[in-house]
Amino acid sequence: MGEHFEGVxxxxxxxxxxxxDKIAIRDPRGSATFDEVWSESNRVAAALRARGVERGSAVGILGVGSRDSIVAMLGSWIVGAHVVPxxxxxxxxxxxxxxSAASVRLVVETDxxxxxxxxxxxxxxxxxxxxxxQPADQETVPADLADATAYVLFTSGSTGVPKGVCVPQGALCALALRDSPTRLSADDTFLVHTTLTFDPSMLEIWSALLVGAGVLCAPGSGLSLRSTADLLGDDxxxxxxxxxxxxxxxxxxxxxxxxxxxxxxxxxxxMPVGQARAAKSLCPDVDIVNCYGPTENTVISTAFRLQEWDGTGDAVPIGVAVAGATAHVVDADFRPTAPGVVGELVLGGDRLADGYLQDPATTHARFIPDPFSSLPGARLYRxxxxxxxxxDGVLEFHGRADLEVKVRGVRVNLTExxxxxGSDPAVAEVVAxxxxxxxxRRVVAFVRAADDVDGPDAKGIRTxxxxxxxxxxxPDHITFVEEFPLTGSSKVDRDALADRVGVLEHGDGTPQEPSTEDLAAFWLRRTGSDPRAGESFFDAGGNSLDLIRFxxxxxxxxxxxxxxxxxxxVAxxxxxRQLVIAAAGERRDG
Structure with a gap:
């Protein structure tokens, strides 16, 4: 393995x-130095050992990014266990x-x-x-934990069941410590606000702490846009x-x-190209890095600095492989494509995940021998x-080749x-x-209702x-159909279904007076439909990002x-409307 491939x-x-004595963590409950975090983590490790947790055990961690969850992770890794957020x-x-799927032995409740x-x-x-x-006085960390699993994160699975990705400790350390456009300095402070079940949280926490930088933990996840802006603006x-x-x-x-x-x-x-151009103009002193990488390659595989972009074209490049990763674009015969020719992106290097938890068939299909490497045991991830x-060697992204898509930053398999x-009793068939x-991007589910259903109810199914x-x-929307359109090979024509929906767009008008009519205009703009009695924001077609906009x-x-x-x-x-009126009244009274 390469440089910095070691235990966390x-x-x-x-x-x-x-x-x-340097401050490592700040969260809503206070702060902790590196020594305090280390001391607490060793005490947790001792307590876990006393409860039968050992190398290879799975420890669940319930919580968000905080001092507690960070100590729980580090304590588990000292033992050689892996964490399941x-x-x-x-x-x-x-x-x-x-x-159940991860065979978790013990769940640690944080905060x-x-x-x-x-x-x-x-x-x-x-x-x-x-x-x-009660750690032993002379207790030392085992030296052979680089290959031990650090965490198992469950991503959307092609069988309709989430699949657990097993990432080794050495891969996480290598991401944090190797030279790359995302490597931090000891003077930095990284904002921690991503839910622990998504791997950017690992980047936020450990790419900072392992280089001696600090972290500032947000009070929970799923924050409003304004709250996130306030945290980003913290000096x-x-x-x-x-x-x-x-x-x-x-x-x-x-x-x-x-x-x-x-x-x-x-x-x-x-990365949205219009906002990328605007950010480049509005924030010229900020090093904005566009990154690409699946969980199977430890968060980041490629990176591209906007400072190197001339702002032309209809997409922002995803850059070149970083921190020991390799990236190849291949054709159907697994031969490298010529410059400008679209092909499958395959990734290699020593930061690949070990595979999928208890799923050797999928692991074998997605993680394959690397024909481009002379290193023994080298692998590629498809x-x-x-x-x-x-x-010039820079990569440009051209979308997915299968049913796995990114929706609002989250990887979702349409089969799931x-x-x-499809498991709802009112549904006979469904295509997403x-x-x-x-x-x-949004997901629309086209549903053929079960024969014994009288008056199919989209709201009820979504609920x-x-x-x-x-x-x-x-799904953001459910649309009922009598039958599904088919391709010439008798498969469901997903493109034809998507064409029935079109792209939902929002207007640009901003109402100025707090009235029912104005709030209804906000609602229409953000959900795509007029308010209807008893219909919630999400039933009307909105999603969490639309709600943030609202x-x-x-x-x-x-x-x-x-x-x-x-x-x-709100339902x-x-x-x-009553909530807005009440808040406006409180503002006036205050």
């Missing part, structure tokens, strides 16, 4: 020796399914989060582990990562929030993405959406298709699906700030 605890301990906002069935009832394994509060752990924050969807909104609404950063990393989907290499919707592109799966697997519209127009969680829970336009 080994790399962190080196930083503790260099600057034990669990999102508190996920439905109980999803959490339970993840715990104020508690394991939902009905989830089977043992669970412990992080702070109790810190208090009870202590120098580096942040945003999905292209949030990046686009930030450039449109709060460009000053990112103007003070040293570096902004954008990844997880296609991404399913299409790309072209320019004459179909599996979730993406519509739109980039940060405006029931949302009770069982995470929000990103709930909240920001209200704030910019009326001078009031609505809480995302408060607005998220109808009338309830939302």
């Amino acid at each position: 605890a080994t790399a962190f301990e080196r930083r503790v020796r260099l600057h034990p 669990l999102a508190p906002e996920h439905p109980v069935d999803r959490i339970s399914g993840t715990v 104020a989060y508690t394991l939902p009832s009905g989830v089977a394994p043992a669970h412990e509060r992080l702070r109790q582990l810190v208090e009870q752990g 202590r924050v120098t580096v942040a990562v945003l999905t292209p969807a949030v990046f686009a909104l930030m450039v449109e609404r709060y460009p000053q929030a990112i103007a003070g950063l040293r570096r902004l990393i954008v990844g997880g989907d296609i 991404t399913g993405d299409r790309a072209a290499r320019r004459a 959406v179909e599996s979730a919707v 298709v993406p519509v739109g592109s980039g940060h405006e 029931r699906v949302a009770e069982r799966v995470p929000a990103y697997l709930v 909240i920001d519209d209200v704030g910019a127009t009326y001078g009031i700030e609505l809480g995302f969680e408060d607005v998220y829970g 109808s336009f009338d309830e939302l």
